[in-house]
Amino acid sequence: NAGVTQTPKFRVLKTGQSMTLLCAQDMNHEYMYWYRQDPGMGLRLIHYSVGEGTTAKGEVPDGYNVSRLKKQNFLLGLESAAPSQTSVYFCASRGQGVTGELFFGEGSRLTVL
């Protein structure tokens, strides 16, 4: 059982380039999340989705866009990457029930030069 899968795992971008991170889950979960994790800081919520076709802004949404066209996939886009977006990005999903545990993907390490 794959759980939550993120691609790519590593990426180096130049300032101004665009890219998309893909998150796929095979647990039929309704809720999906994109976080970023920076040294010395807690996980910060970028965007989240409570179901297919819905998205909402989290704590740090600026510079990112998301889409949830299919229930199993949650895409995170950077239209014009900036060095401040250098981070480790984690996708997570949660089953029905807002207090259920989160299942995380392995993370995507992004460096913006």
Add this chain to the structure above:
Amino acid sequence: GQNIDQPTEMTATEGAIVQINCTYQTSGFNGLFWYQQHAGEAPTFLSYNVLDGLEEKGRFSSFLSRSKGYSYLLLKELQMKDSASYLCAPMDSNYQLIWGAGTKLIIKP
């Protein structure tokens, strides 16, 4: 505002017991989670407390006092593999997790 406070780093000896404290202030409260995160890996779920008291799960126990805005994670019979960061994350009134920066636990032989 919302705030989580936990020690940055702790050191303990293999076979010993360690308690990692977490104090929090959130807008509303819907329980508190503890996650473990090994270096370079994703967080994994350890425990969830919504009522006051102690929840025991094998070598790990988690305690919650809602009136004090306080929780702790207790790890017994420490093993080298317990070297990791431990993340405290209360859930606010919007059912969003508010994450602490984590406590890095170093286990020495």
